[in-house]
Amino acid sequence: MKEFIQQQIDAFKENNKNKGRLLISCPDQPGIVSTVSEFLFKHGANIMESNQYSTNPESGMFFIRIEFSCPNMRSIEPSLKSHFHTIAEEFSMDFRFAFGYEVKKTAIFVSKELYCLRELLWEWQNGDLMTNIALVVSNHEDARDLVESLGIPFYFIPASKENRADVEEKQLKLLKEYEIDVIVLARYMQILTPTFVEAHPFKIINIHHSFLPAFVGARPYERAYARGVKLIGATSHYVTNDLDEGPIIEQDIMRVDHRDHVLALKKIGRLVERSVLARSVKWHLEDRIIVHENKTIVF
Incomplete structure (x- = not known):
């Protein structure tokens, strides 16, 4: 049974090796979605799913979860994480990346x-x-x-x-x-x-x-x-x-x-x-x- 489960995990990691997730929370303001989308585009990523929620568009908090795919994801992971800090500072974001080849x-x-x-x-x-x-x-x-x-x-x-x-x-x-x-x-x-x-x-x-x-x-x-x-x-x-x-x-x-x-x-x-x-x-x-x-x- 253990070998079978490990085979399932290995297959999942292989099938999702070029997929990632980005979770963000920050004060709501114009330009968040376009800035994040442009960032992912410049890194060769394709957005597969995006869900967002704002508590109050005038003065509330903004939350978004994005699933994306990108060729050779593992090789660009360091660049994604390091370069995104500039955007995070601009919009006062808390953010987290997760990748398909990582199984918790x-x-x-x-x-x-x-x-x-x-x-x-x-x-x-x-x-x-x-x-x-x-x-x-x-x-x-x-x-x-x-x-x-x-x-x-x-x-x-x-x-x-x-x-x-x-x-x-x-x-x-x-x-x-x-x-x-x-x-x-x-x-x-x-x-x-x-x-x-x-x-x-x-x-x-x-x-x-x-x-x-x-x-x-x-x-x-x-x-x-x-x-x-x-x-x-x-x-x-x-x-x-x-x-x-x-x-x-x-x-x-x-x-x-x-x-x-x-x-x-x-x-x-x-x-x-x-x-x-x-x-x-x-x-x-x-x-x-x-x-x-x-x-x-x-x-």
Whole structure:
């Protein structure tokens, strides 16, 4: 299986070796699109897709995501990055290039409930989640057989409030060793410390089993049942130091009624959680998300 997945990754990199993405956020003003388009044209690039959004054309922020192709992309990458700084300074831009021959490395953190992990692995095996799942970290042994059967390294690191500092030191060391680009909390039932979060800003994706901002924190299904909700939801968001209050990437809901007890709510909610998390991870891997303040723009 590992060899098959690697073949998929190699084929993706070959098919996309001359493709790139450019994400920009800056104060809105005239001339941004034409200047960027001209820059890409002068470098021999052809724009394949362009999506933009302005919060307020008069005094707001401007966001754009451009997919482009260019012969011999790898050889012109240094020139693209270095020469674009002049434009970025002129328009006060935050920008980021990504290239098709770069496949992000992912680490998945999980506890005892494995349904979100299974969904991610299924999407990954199908080639619909184009990433290198470099390792899975867990504070329980439950996922070991599943993970190792796919040739993915599994690390069992028991975690609690008492040993959190030592645990995160080990985890951060592993993430550095594997050169991880994105961390997915697939029902990892531990609160991360500010030190851990600050080491990977807007690169940690969490799934919360509630339609935030309702029912923040633990036991949301029990509280939702007590409140008599008619909709069950799930929210995927970037992790910040404010519990369950990071920038929201994706949400979805399913309808329930008074006949659904807590266990039924959980069963229904798991279906939503799985799909919401998978979509969020996919969008992150495809560089479709720009974070602005505590919101996301998803193209």
